[in-house]
Amino acid sequence: MRPAAVPAVPPADGLGGAGVLYELKLDGFRCVAFARGPDRPPFLQSRSGRDLAAEFPPIAAAVARLPAGLVLDAELVAWRGGRFAFEELLRTRRDRAAEDVALGLIAFDVLALPGRDVRSLPLADRRRLLLAALAEVPPPVQPVLATTDRAEALTWMEQLADTGVEGLVCKAAGSAYRPRGAGRVWVKYRRGDTVDATVRAVTGPPARPRAVVLELDDGRVLLSSPPLSPLQSRQVAEPAAGRLGAPVHDPQYGDVRPLTVPLRAEVTVTGRPPTARFVRLRGD
Known part of the structure; x- marks a missing residue:
């Protein structure tokens, strides 16, 4: 069984009525x-x-x-x-x-x-x-260290972050072990570092961008994942409208539209290899 990634730790009733077992993710x-x-x-x-x-x-x-x-x-x-x-x-x-x-x-x-x-x-x-x-x-x-108390699990995760604990795996307490997949009864939450990044380009239609190409301040370039939500897409499209250059083909990300004047964004970087989840554009 493989847990599905989620952006937040589910509550005690979030995976069914039998409760949730919270385990340290290593x-x-x-x-x-x-x-x-x-x-x-x-x-x-x-x-x-x-x-x-x-x-x-x-x-x-x-x-x-x-x-x-x-x-x-x-x-x-x-x-x-x-x-x-x-x-x-x-x-x-x-x-x-x-x-x-x-x-x-x-x-x-x-x-x-x-x-x-x-x-x-x-x-x-x-x-x-x-x-x-x-x-x-x-x-x-x-x-593995595990608890049914969500608050306790969150405390463990923060206290043990310096030891390399990645986050939490959260499992429906009533779930059987299904060899061919966990569905949504097992999920994983990774702690992430929220950082600022520069939006260098967008993918998809200019009015409804699907993702953004981000350059982190340490020089790494990542495509935002998962795809932008409808609300995030609208929030990116409006300020990007007057800054988009002609479309070009990027060997890694396909067809993109570079920004002639970059925007700054807040992103959450997690995992290995790293992924960058778009949070919002910076207000400044």
């Missing part, structure tokens, strides 16, 4: 971990189906010690210098060992117990089973 490799007993090596399945066990021996060894038949949906993370460090996952295992990088498998769901498929159970029940299954398990395998 930046790592998504991994379904299969414990297969002492006679078979564990399988650490990436999103593409590849086995990650050979690349992350400490995690494979920890999963091998779990009861055979336990299947966890988790995030494989790296920790260095007091922060989650995604870039360390991209290095070789020898380099990570030399630099004393800590690895962890942060489990946020249990899909099977020994001899029992539990995906059809409500998430709230699976959470209780997950905590019970890992109650006596030491790191590097541990359950």
Whole structure:
């Protein structure tokens, strides 16, 4: 299941009547971990189906010690210098060992117990089973920090921002685990940095721009995403009307209309690779 991105953290009744489970969102490799007993090596399945066990021996060894038949949906993370460090996952295992990088498998769901498929159970029940299954398990395998209290989750997110916590994953407490998609019962909210940027061009009809080409103050150029809302489109079209040059073809963004006099905008930059959500034009 993959959560859909949302611009705000939903309220406790925002994903259905059974409540919401708020989990810390960590930046790592998504991994379904299969414990297969002492006679078979564990399988650490990436999103593409590849086995990650050979690349992350400490995690494979920890999963091998779990009861055979336990299947966890988790995030494989790296920790260095007091922060989650995604870039360390991209290095070789020898380099990570030399630099004393800590690895962890942060489990946020249990899909099977020994001899029992539990995906059809409500998430709230699976959470209780997950905590019970890992109650006596030491790191590097541990359950994700989660709560049903929205205010508490928001506090965690802010307090742990300096450690690299990206945001929150919010899940309907009554949701079953559907292998082919989460729909809107799982959503993710990323903390973002609100910054000023220069609007260099627009895409789409001049009267109804679909997106804006933004240059951040650090030199990065991004196309706003998602597309402008109807209200935002009107707010951009009016001041841009007398500033649009002739259309040109940009190799990255297609047909655009450059602004002869740039506008300044407020945007929220999130994610990896970064995306820029248009907020509004600056009043000045």
